Amino acid sequence: xxxxxxxxxxxxxxxxxxxxxxxxxxxxxxxxxxxxxxxxxxxxxxxxxxxxxxxxxxxxxxxxxxxxxxxxxxxxxxxxxxxxxxxxxxxxxxxxxxxxxxxxxxxxxxxxxxxxxxxxxxxxxxxxxxxxxxxxxxxxxxxxxxxxxxxxxxxxxxxxxxxxxxxxxxxxxxxxxxxxxxxxxxxxxxxxxxxxxxxxxxxxxxxxxxxxxxxxxxxxxxxxxxxxxxxxxxxxxxxxxxxxxxxxxxxxxxxxxxxxxxxxxxxxxxxxxxxxxxxxxxxxxxxxxxxxxxxxxxxxxxxxxxxxxxxxxxxxxxxxxxxxxxxxxxxxxxxxxxxxxxxxxxx
Ligand code: DAH
Numbered sequence: 001x002x003x004x005x006x007x008x009x010x011x012x013x014x015x016x017x018x019x020x021x022x023x024x025x026x027x028x029x030x031x032x033x034x035x036x037x038x039x040x041x042x043x044x045x046x047x048x049x050x051x052x053x054x055x056x057x058x059x060x061x062x063x064x065x066x067x068x069x070x071x072x073x074x075x076x077x078x079x080x081x082x083x084x085x086x087x088x089x090x091x092x093x094x095x096x097x098x099x100x101x102x103x104x105x106x107x108x109x110x111x112x113x114x115x116x117x118x119x120x121x122x123x124x125x126x127x128x129x130x131x132x133x134x135x136x137x138x139x140x141x142x143x144x145x146x147x148x149x150x151x152x153x154x155x156x157x158x159x160x161x162x163x164x165x166x167x168x169x170x171x172x173x174x175x176x177x178x179x180x181x182x183x184x185x186x187x188x189x190x191x192x193x194x195x196x197x198x199x200x201x202x203x204x205x206x207x208x209x210x211x212x213x214x215x216x217x218x219x220x221x222x223x224x225x226x227x228x229x230x231x232x233x234x235x236x237x238x239x240x241x242x243x244x245x246x247x248x249x250x251x252x253x254x255x256x257x258x259x260x261x262x263x264x265x266x267x268x269x270x271x272x273x274x275x276x277x278x279x280x281x282x283x284x285x286x287x288x289x290x291x292x293x294x295x296x297x298x299x300x301x302x303x304x305x306x307x308x309x310x311x312x313x314x315x316x317x318x319x320x321x322x323x324x325x326x327x328x329x330x331x332x333x334x335x336x337x338x339x340x341x342x343x344x345x346x347x
Contacts, residue, residue, distance in 0.1 A: 221310030258291020
């Protein structure tokens with residue numbers, strides 16, 4: 001076999017391979033195939049020409065032509081498969097149809113305004129050294145009334161009418177004050193606690209009444225505690241929670257479980273003391289009831305009322321939340337209307 005023949009065959013192979021590489025579609029590959037391997041193709045012509053070679057050269061030339069033919073057939077098939085693959089992916093992309101639904105957003109929820117206010121109130125008292133205690137919502141009459149110096153037949157019991165269970169052996173607590181009793185029953189003095197919780201009264205709901213609401217009770221009993229401590233703690237609380245410029249005043253009052261008893265008013269936040277609808281023209285808002293723990297309460301839990309003294313207070317969480325956020329109706333806290341609740345997102 002002459003070198004020029006080998007050279008020509010190899011060159012044909014290289015050319016066809018190069019053309020295949022840049023062939024950009026199945027039609028072009030087919031055209032290359034026909035032109036090379038078809039009946040009148042370039043390689044076919046070379047195969048036919050072998051017969052005209054001297055007999056000694058024929059086997060080698062035949063072998064080379066066949067090898068090139070096999071190689072090109074394989075290259076053509078590979079290129080065809082390649083193009084079919086990319087054609088498919090192009091079509092898939094162009095004709096793609098997204099049948100997935102966007103995921104349904106799961107609301108993260110938000111803290112209830114009463115939870116926010118309770119946590120903020122407790123924070124202030126924690127910084128003053130109070131710890132947090134809690135008690136049951138279903139109470140005994142002893143804890144809710146008698147131990148708090150409210151004997152059967154006492155008029156204060158009428159005001160705090162509630163739902164009784166198990167005959168009249170248990171009741172839904174009417175205030176958080178029974179937690180004072182439970183704390184003192186289970187510990188030794190001194191105690192300094194705040195007790196948040198839900199309370200119940202048989203009230204007809206209206207803008208300012210609800211048969212259930214929340215209170216925070218406070219109790220500090222220790223040797224040497226006086227009215228001055230009460231005044232300091234509660235005024236300090238108002239200043240920390242509502243602002244250092246808010247005025248306060250104490251008024252005498254009556255609770256069976258404190259002596260003396262008082263109520264703490266704060267300057268109306270809306271009119272700053274000038275008088276408006278919220279404060280009924282007085283410039284003051286009632287904030288909480290308080291007093292020095294009655295000796296009878298200390299004796300009821302077996303604590304020596306000659307040695308220990310203390311003060312206590314109780315306040316409504318809804319009332320504070322209504323003032324803080326300007327909520328006009330207490331029922332809004334319990335209706336679970338998300339349009340109301342969403343306004344507290346992120347607070
Ligand atoms: N328990 C009272 C109520 O529900 C609030 C209260 C007043 C609690 C004075 C106290 C207190 O501890 O000293 O109306």
